Amino acid sequence: MAISARDIARELADRAEAVCRQYLSNGRRQGGYWMVGNVRNEPGRSMFVRLADGPKGPAGKWTDAATGEHGDLIDVIQQARGVNGFTDAMAEARRFLSLPDTVPPDVSRRAKISKAKAGVSDSLRSALHLFAMARPIEGTLAATYLRGRGIVADAPSTTLRFHPECYYRPDSKNPTERWPAMLAAVTDNRRNITGIHRTWLQRDGSDKAPLATPRRAMGHLLGNGVRFGSVNEIMAVGEGIETMLSIRTALPDLPVTACLSAAHLAAFDPPASIRRLYIAHDRDAAGLHARDRLASRLSDSPIEIISLSPRRHDFNDDLCMLGLAGTRDALQTQLAAEDAERLIANTL
Known part of the structure; x- marks a missing residue:
């Protein structure tokens, strides 16, 4: 059965501190929150992420007191990694959670063939x-x-x-x-x-x-x-x-x-x-x-x-x-x- 975006968001929220340590590494835990400069992982303390469900809101929700921006952990992954759009952010979230890819087999096969033809990636x-x-x-x-x-x-x-x-x-x-x-x-x-x-x-x-x-x-x-x-x-x-x-x-x-x-x-x-x-x-x-x-x-x-x-x-x-x-x-x-x-x- 396909894993929905809501399921992935919940999985991320259940691991909110691990997500913050990975994608907001310039911050630190303070009580029940992760404090960092902003959603792009810059140093500072104006943005806070809830690390557990509580009366003030669910785990994974964040607010930047300096700008008024707010969102969830998928937004964190998208902004901190600089990925393009929701689809890429979800793919990165799946990698973080070690969830299976949902790309159709024929598309995945074509992608592998294309990569093989292209040779070693620029990063590698x-x-x-x-x-x-x-x-x-x-x-x-x-x-x-x-x-x-x-x-x-x-x-x-x-x-x-x-x-x-x-x-x-x-x-x-x-x-x-x-x-x-x-x-x-x-x-x-x-x-x-x-x-x-x-x-x-x-x-x-x-x-x-x-x-x-x-x-x-x-x-x-x-x-x-x-x-x-x-x-x-x-x-x-x-x-x-x-x-x-x-x-x-x-x-x-x-x-x-x-x-x-x-x-x-x-x-x-x-x-x-x-x-x-x-x-x-x-x-x-x-x-x-x-x-x-x-x-x-x-x-x-x-x-x-x-x-x-x-x-x-x-x-x-x-x-x-x-x-x-x-x-x-x-x-x-x-x-x-x-x-x-x-x-x-x-x-x-």
Whole structure:
């Protein structure tokens, strides 16, 4: 049965905070609202989005006190992403919710043929060119940045690279800047690069750069991720690169994949060989929802699902606060017995 626009609006409202974190990332939660500058995701506090149903209105409804504009989360997706019209906004909403496409099969088939004839997209071509221009992270500010977060996991140049002057464009009104950046290759299950994730860094590598959005991705992310280690039958999957590298620092023989956001974690496509999947969620509403949604999507598959819960917000917070031994101990109690024995033994 077709999923109506009303159903999609309700699904978005049920996940209002996750929608705001994805599309209004320059804002922050304050009580029962998400506060941001405006519907185009500019910094500020004049626009507020209700995060739960209440006497003043339903979840997902927003108002901009400065302009009087108001709407729902489909409007947020349309404006924040700059998509053209309601149809494209609905398509983006479906991608966010991991809902099936409703394009008729013959139209979808023609679109695929057209894309194949066109070859690599401009976005992916740019991503591949940027990654090729970068260099391995050893001895660079990217390595300094990771060490500062307690991460000493192996980072092959096929996955992570460093660019000393990566372009950053704040918006259409401001000039392009250049900052050092850590680049990560997003790949599919055949290890084909489908996109690139950029983390702009301080000029001394001590932290992320002081930019409005110091993390951005380009290319095709849905179902894919930034992969570390060779997958056989088990792996761990989660949101951030630093989060998953923290797990790999503690358990070097556990293959991990970073999906880069809660929405993309929910839509992850595991390799066919996987029989046990660890979902390393962040300790917030979006992370918990992504874990549950991914587990639900895979409930009819033969894959065993095990949740990995950090003691703090995410596993990089655990690594920084608890240290390597404390993080390893916290993970060990959550692993399947056979995995715990093998993975922990190989760290001794």
